[in-house]
Structures are given as structure tokens and as C-alpha cells.
Amino acid sequence: SVLAEVFTANMTSLSKKIGLVTGANSGIGFATAKHLFDEGVTVVAVDKDSDKLQEQPNFHVKQVNLLSECEIRALFQWIRSELGRLDIVVNVAGIGTDHGILDGDYEEWMKMIQVNLLAPTLSCKLAMEVMIDLCGGSGHVVNMQSVWSHAVPKTEHVHWYSVTKYGLKSMTDGLRVEVANRNLDIRISTISPGPTESNFNINSFKSQDKIDQTFGTNRAFSRLDPTEVAAAVLHILKSPKNVQINDMIITPQKYVF
Numbered sequence: 001s002v003l004a005e006v007f008t009a010n011m012t013s014l015s016k017k018i019g020l021v022t023g024a025n026s027g028i029g030f031a032t033a034k035h036l037f038d039e040g041v042t043v044v045a046v047d048k049d050s051d052k053l054q055e056q057p058n059f060h061v062k063q064v065n066l067l068s069e070c071e072i073r074a075l076f077q078w079i080r081s082e083l084g085r086l087d088i089v090v091n092v093a094g095i096g097t098d099h100g101i102l103d104g105d106y107e108e109w110m111k112m113i114q115v116n117l118l119a120p121t122l123s124c125k126l127a128m129e130v131m132i133d134l135c136g137g138s139g140h141v142v143n144m145q146s147v148w149s150h151a152v153p154k155t156e157h158v159h160w161y162s163v164t165k166y167g168l169k170s171m172t173d174g175l176r177v178e179v180a181n182r183n184l185d186i187r188i189s190t191i192s193p194g195p196t197e198s199n200f201n202i203n204s205f206k207s208q209d210k211i212d213q214t215f216g217t218n219r220a221f222s223r224l225d226p227t228e229v230a231a232a233v234l235h236i237l238k239s240p241k242n243v244q245i246n247d248m249i250i251t252p253q254k255y256v257f
Contacts, residue, residue: 010240015040018083022046022066022123023093025053028144028196031230032090033059039234041088044079066093066119067111076126085134089127090233091120092144094164100156109160116164121171128179131186138185140237143172145192147249147257176246187244189236194251196224224252
């Protein structure tokens, strides 16, 4: 159709842009980094582990502990000095737990707040400073939320994870207002995936029993593949420059939350 042709013609090209992806060693982050690289983006792939990532031209692997403010700041200083700009940030990294709130502890809560909320907040702030200083105040930030930033799960051990994702949603919504107030051309988006097949599940929930409690074993849906979520991220990034997709909720067919 004519409308589809116009929309396609106005899609944003990602070629030759520079993009940062956190949580890039596995799951959604890994798939997103690969998709961006295939689109011609120079990728900075960030994770605390890097065994699945291979340094190559236009694909930079950076081991960063997101619990460390110093390491996060050093990353962005490297981007400034070595790459000279930053057009895209996709904050994917996150952690969960196998405890409910009543069974949890302060140290665990703080670690999740640091990784799931404080690290992406600092990443957004530092990235946008680079975009303002070196890119004329333009760029695109995508934060990985969750369906559990829109509804409180019934499963207890996902409650604190939900708290951190609600916090990320609030921070991102506030950031969008601040960008508009400053008349910047930085788009702020979020994507909220439902159940996704990823090693995040076993790393966070610790056992197959806990995973089964979270997602069920007799549900009429299959979990999303990380590549499906990554494709949705690309759709957000490639949308026309005057279009800002504030939030995209993506779930398996027949999944209800």
C-alpha cells in the first residue's frame, strides 16, 4: 500500500551508527547485539562475562561490572575518546531472584536495584551526555522492561524483580519528560517482553522447579525466543525519526499476565 511504502521510506537507517548493548553475553542482549551488528552498527557489547562474545572490527567487547559506578563511567569515557559518538543505547542487563519479598534479604534487594535500576539510569545519563556533546543532541535509548512492570505477578519470587522493573518504567517515563523539556532529539523507548527462553531464567530462579512455578508447565504458549525480542528492538530503532515508540509489550500468543 501507499501508506506502507511511505512508512518504509521514512524508516531510520542504522548503518554506520554506534550502539551500546548491555547484557550482551547471552539471551536478549546477545541477540540484540548481533542484530545491530548485522544492520551495520558499530556495536559496544557489554557484560560482566564475555565468553560468548568475540572481538572483531566494529564489534567491541567490554567486560563491565554493572555494580560498579567507576566501571560504568570508565566505559563511557572510553566511548568518548575511542569512538567519538554514541547513537544507540539498549539497556538489557538484569538479574532476578528465587526469593519472595518476605523470604528475601537486604543485600539481595540492593544488588537487584543496582543492576536493574541504578546501572541503566546511570547508563542513560552518561549516554545522553555523549549524545548532547558529540551527536548534536540526537540519539535513541531503549530500556528493557518486562510485562511485570505493568502488572504484579502472582508468583512470589518474581515480586522484587517486578519492583525494580516498575522503578525502571518510572525512571524512563521521567527521562522522556526531561528530554522534551530540553527540546532534545533523543528518543526514549522501552520494550516489555513476556516469558522468554533465556539463561536469565536459571541464573535468576536457580532451579527448574522455580522456572516451572514462574511460567507453568501446561500453558498453551511457548516462550519467546530472544531473537524475537531483538527483532522488536530493531523495529523500535528503525521507526521514522519523528516517531517515538514509548513502550512495546511483546508476549507469546495466548499468554495472559
